[in-house]
Amino acid sequence: LGMDVDEIGLAPLPQDSDGIGTLAGGTHGMINPKASPEEIAAAVKYLSFYKFQQYTDEEYAVTSAEAQAADGSLVGNPAVPLVSNELVDQWLTWIDDDINVPRDHFEAYIASVTPGDADELPLIQEPRLAAQQIYAIEDTVIQTVLTDQAADIDALIADANDQAQAAIDEAASE
Known part of the structure; x- marks a missing residue:
């Protein structure tokens, strides 16, 4: 989308002293149970x-x-690996x-x-309750922090935590 690729990066979220992990993410492939x-x-x-x-x-x-490069898409983005380290390395060699x-x-x-890496974080499953509402709350915080230099990060996080807990409590009561 016209962004300078030298400005793109990705890092894990900071962890507390005990570590908390990272969201596994992913998508689902569904097949109709009535399918032949x-x-x-x-x-x-x-x-x-x-x-x-x-x-x-x-x-x-x-x-x-x-084809992705010709379309202007990013090629070589990292992701949570679906396959072994060896297959990821092979793929990277092929598309180098x-x-x-x-x-x-x-x-x-x-x-x-990366499985087996000393810095590997535990993969945490998506929240079972109110996940999409929580993501929307988090998105607002992230956008505010990235666009407002005067953002009160502690207050934004405290407010987001309260909103997220309310969404979880509401979903749990349904």
């Missing part, structure tokens, strides 16, 4: 292709990275010519989500 066995097999094949093909098929990985983000800007984040 053939439809289920096709859906599983598609989900496997969509999520994993880039890690196991060099031609697909390169073609996909080239098309990586258009400074991966060194992501080192702390990569260490925090």
